[in-house]
Amino acid sequence: MKYKRIYINIIFFLLFILRFIAPQDIKNNQNGSINSKAPFKVLYNNDSTNIYHCISPWHGSKEPINDEMIEKSIEEVSNSSVDAYMFTDGRGWIPFRQSKVYPDHYEWWMKRTGKNPDAFGKYILDGGDMIKTAVNACKKYNMAAFVSYRLNDVHLLEFAETKHSNSIWCSRFYIEHPEYRLYPLESQTYSVKNGQNWAVKEVRDHKFAFIKEICENYDIDGIELDFMRSGMLFRTDQTSEKERISIINNFIKETRTLLNQTVKHGKRRYLCLRIPHYAYIHKYLGINIPDLVNLGVDMLILSSHFFTAQKSGYAEIRKTAPETAIYIEMTHVSSDVRFSGGSVVYTSGGPYPRTSDHQFYTTAYKSLMIGYDGVSLFNFVYYRPQSEPPFH
Numbered sequence: 001m002k003y004k005r006i007y008i009n010i011i012f013f014l015l016f017i018l019r020f021i022a023p024q025d026i027k028n029n030q031n032g033s034i035n036s037k038a039p040f041k042v043l044y045n046n047d048s049t050n051i052y053h054c055i056s057p058w059h060g061s062k063e064p065i066n067d068e069m070i071e072k073s074i075e076e077v078s079n080s081s082v083d084a085y086m087f088t089d090g091r092g093w094i095p096f097r098q099s100k101v102y103p104d105h106y107e108w109w110m111k112r113t114g115k116n117p118d119a120f121g122k123y124i125l126d127g128g129d130m131i132k133t134a135v136n137a138c139k140k141y142n143m144a145a146f147v148s149y150r151l152n153d154v155h156l157l158e159f160a161e162t163k164h165s166n167s168i169w170c171s172r173f174y175i176e177h178p179e180y181r182l183y184p185l186e187s188q189t190y191s192v193k194n195g196q197n198w199a200v201k202e203v204r205d206h207k208f209a210f211i212k213e214i215c216e217n218y219d220i221d222g223i224e225l226d227f228m229r230s231g232m233l234f235r236t237d238q239t240s241e242k243e244r245i246s247i248i249n250n251f252i253k254e255t256r257t258l259l260n261q262t263v264k265h266g267k268r269r270y271l272c273l274r275i276p277h278y279a280y281i282h283k284y285l286g287i288n289i290p291d292l293v294n295l296g297v298d299m300l301i302l303s304s305h306f307f308t309a310q311k312s313g314y315a316e317i318r319k320t321a322p323e324t325a326i327y328i329e330m331t332h333v334s335s336d337v338r339f340s341g342g343s344v345v346y347t348s349g350g351p352y353p354r355t356s357d358h359q360f361y362t363t364a365y366k367s368l369m370i371g372y373d374g375v376s377l378f379n380f381v382y383y384r385p386q387s388e389p390p391f392h
Contacts, residue, residue: 038270038298038325040084043376044077045148045224048088048096048130052119054384065123070130071137073381078141080391082377085143086224086272087134089214092150092207093171096120096130101209108172113163121168135218144221146272147214150229151207152195158188173206182235198233198286199243204251211255215262215269222270223259225252227285228303231276236284244286249295256296272299274376277312277329279320289320301376303329308355310363318371325373332382332389334359354383357390 051073052065058072074085090096094105106121117125131147138145156169167175178184180200183193196203211223227233234244252271259269275287282289289300300321302312308330318326333352364375383389 036268037323038272038373040144040299040325041374042081043084043086043146043272043301043327043374044082044143044380045086045376045378046073046088046134046381047379048090048134049120050381050384054381056381056384057388062119065119065128067128067133070133071140074134074137074143075141077391078143082143084146084221085134085138086146086148086376087131087138088148088150088226089131089210090120091153091155091169091229092210092226093153093174094120094169095210095213096124097132097214098124098127098129099210099213101213102171102173105171106168109168113165113167115163115165115168118165118168131214131218135220139219144270145219146222146224146270147218147220148224148226148274149207149211149214150226152198152233153226153229154190154192154194155230156190157194158185158190160194161185162188177202182232192230192232195230195232197235198247199235199239204247208251208254212258215258219264220269221267222272222298223255224272224274224299224301225255226274227287228274228276228305231285231305233285241283241286244283245288245291246286248286249288249291252292252297253295259296268298270298271296272301273297274301274303274329277302277304277309277314279313279316289317293321293324297324299325299327301327301329303376303378306333306379307331307352308334308359308363310366314367314370314372326371327374327376328363328367328372329376329378330360330363331355331377331379333379354387357392360390 051059051069055061056073058076059069063069074087077085095102106117106125109115109121110117123130135145156166157174159166160170160175174180174196177196180196180203182195182197185194198204214220215223236244256271259271263269273287273292276282276285279289300317302314302317304312312328314326314328332355334355367375380389
């Protein structure tokens with residue numbers, strides 16, 4: 001009886017302690033998993049294409065891509081405060097890795113166009129694997145390894161119907177299924193309308209197959225799903241808000257299940273979303289924050305797409321996700337206002353003023369004061385070629 005009373009007292013003592021710990025540090029998701037709040041403070045996105053397109057201290061003009069260059073692009077932030085590294089699998093159409101889902105893109109493209117592959121194609125054809133190299137480098141430099149996956153990037157899709165060298169960025173799936181596009185290609189112009197229609201099940205299944213392959217084959221700490229590249233998934237004149245939310249909820253549910261099933265070492269794999277920084281836009285993308293958090297989303301990056309912006313709909317979004325890690329995004333340019341003088345001309349259509357040190361500091365400080373959990377750096381290396389990025 002004496003020992004029985006001792007055991008009972010111990011059990012009540014532990015329950016008493018958990019009463020105070022659990023509400024602060026543990027949350028339960030609909031999928032049955034229990035996870036602590038994502039601990040990361042500084043996220044860093046590497047779009048992977050900069051590795052070749054930007055001249056840098058570790059890459060000269062037209063130098064072929066190799067594993068050392070990929071690692072150097074990660075090493076250059078290893079002495080900073082970055083603790084979660086988001087490496088992008090290209091633009092989401094052509095795997096920058098050895099893939100069984102889509103293994104023969106460059107062979108098919110060369111036969112179609114009669115042209116030689118670009119630097120990325122040569123790297124892949126030689127057996128290169130950017131994701132493998134990036135994950136290993138992240139582990140080496142003690143940063144959590146995430147793969148960022150773009151859900152509907154439209155860069156260079158305007159060349160799909162041509163044999164232009166830029167058509168190498170258009171996948172066979174995209175080219176052979178014009179009926180899956182949001183809108184017909186009307187001209188060779190960059191447009192968010194050039195993406196595929198996520199109301200089509202085959203489109204979602206194709207993307208999910210890539211994500212599944214990544215989760216199964218690489219020792220990643222998490223996946224970031226990028227809704228902002230390029231910000232349109234549906235025809236809102238053909239779908240209702242309810243239909244869009246149902247589609248995205250199901251996709252997130254399947255992704256969370258996949259992450260749980262492929263987890264290694266018993267650690268939770270984090271699910272991060274890069275989404276618009278104002279809630280009123282979410283309905284067009286099928287985003288319902290309470291649903292997604294309940295389905296197992298761990299991290300939200302509030303993005304203004306291209307610019308460092310201090311204003312956002314944080315307060316409204318925080319109310320719908322009180323225990324979720326939320327990050328403000330900061331980029332290489334500081335305003336969506338184009339200036340005619342006194343600024344650095346940006347190669348894709350500026351001129352835009354570069355984000356200054358004090359703008360970074362002020363944005364981070366204000367954001368942390370109102371409740372953000374950290375910051376996310378996007379397009380950071382695109383201070384190049386005019387100057388080196390302010391890694392300090």
